[in-house]
Amino acid sequence: MAIGGGIVSVSGCIAPTLPGLSNGKAVPTPFTNDAYKASYVSDSRWVVEGHDGGRTRSAASALPHGDVGVAWLRRPGTDPHGATPPIVGPNRVYIGYTESSNDANNPDAYLAGFDAKTGDQQLEKHLDTGQTVGLAVAGDKLLAVTRSPDYDQATLTALTRNGAIQWTDTLPDVTGSPAIVDGTCYVATRDEDNAVYAYSLDGTQQWRTSIDGECYTATCADRDGVYVGLSDGRIAALDATTGERRWSEQIVTPVECCPDIQGTPTVADGRLYVPGIAEELVAADTADGTVLWRTTVVDENYGNAIPSPAVTADTAYVNTYHGGLVAIDISDGSIRWRSAENGYNQSPAVGDGGVVVPRNDAVVAYETSDSHAWTIEITVPDIGMAAYSMDTEVALAHGMCYVGVADGRLYAIGTSE
Secondary structure, three states, X not given: OOOOOOOOEEOOEEOXXXXXXXXXXOOOOOOXXXXXXXXXXXXXXXXXXXXXXXXXXXXXXXXXXXOEEEEEXXXXXXXXEOOOOXXXXXXXXXXXXXXXXXXXXXXXXXXXXXXXXXXXXXXXXXXXXOEEEEEEEEOOEEEEEEEOOOOOOEEEEEEEOOOOEEEEEEEOOEOOOOEXXXXXXXXEEOOOOOEEEEEXXXXXXXXXXXXXXXXXXXXXXXXXXXXXXXXXXXXXXXXXXXXXXXXXXXXOOOOOOOOOOOOOOEEEOXXXXXXXXXXXXXXXXXXXXXXXXXXXXXXXXXXXXXOOOEEOOOEEEEEEOOOEEEEEEOOOOOEEEEOOOOOXXXXXXXXXXEEEEEOOOEEEEEOOOOOEEEEEEOOOOOOOOHHHHHOXXXXXXXXXXXXXXXXXXXXXXXXXX
């Protein structure tokens, strides 16, 4: 098993030793039980790539400050690829990944878990034939969605945090990772099925509701509703308890070339924040879909999909290719500031004291203003697959920043002693 210290094998290439990695420095100090409790919200919420059911990508965890560097770097398996964003649960950080097998048409889907403090690998679980789509942590359970090799079906698997499978269910191909609120798991399906499914955490399917349109995003949810973006720019809203259709409204500006909503919407405090293909972020009322404001984040439409925003009590942060990191006042949609550096087409994560954004070759942190805090370079291997450099995800927890790269690398960035 290729689990790294200072040198990690990457598809036959050798990545150079990184500053601060396994060089004798202690693990970052802001990792105590009290810091953990402050950074992990247990009130019917969990840490997924959006940190909670609404996928706000906002956590109470402090942004690392001071002498910031890489605390550890790991890469599970033999030749992992297609890794999911990192999720953080009690004492561990998890990723799902795909491992090539002797039969190239039938790869294997795995789940890996690492000690969040030291990076020691504590879990490796073979899930299914195919690829891992997304993960979630809910209480004492892990939920994993895997996709079959021919993309015709998916499997939802519930496991203990130690990897014991508790139940599975098969459903049509899914659009992304689960959303969980108040003990209910929501997933959306695509292609000919186009529906939203609700499961209890004991594996009981509570309801299934067809969507009048093509599902293109994963679900986001709050205690009242479940929301999914459709390819024609509409949001479909369902009752979280019964699955009854509440409303379906055109939210983003249509563009003929592409699906109009490609980033999963965010829901927080009665508002939906919907990223549109027309370089815009749109806020809508969750009660009826009324558009509250519409903000163009880049002056010229370059045709780049806007990724999911990170949302706090007063600000929405959008990372863009050509307009940098953009901070938007959620009260009226006005732009507060934008970074001088160009951004990237991956979602930011926001914590106490700052916001962190992935770029193709680095992770960049800003204060909750346009003040640059730090930059950590991320080695991008030249292996002929642009998707590896285009798919970097970040999550904040325990006073640390966890960075997942599509080739299976998992970094922990924090403040050195």
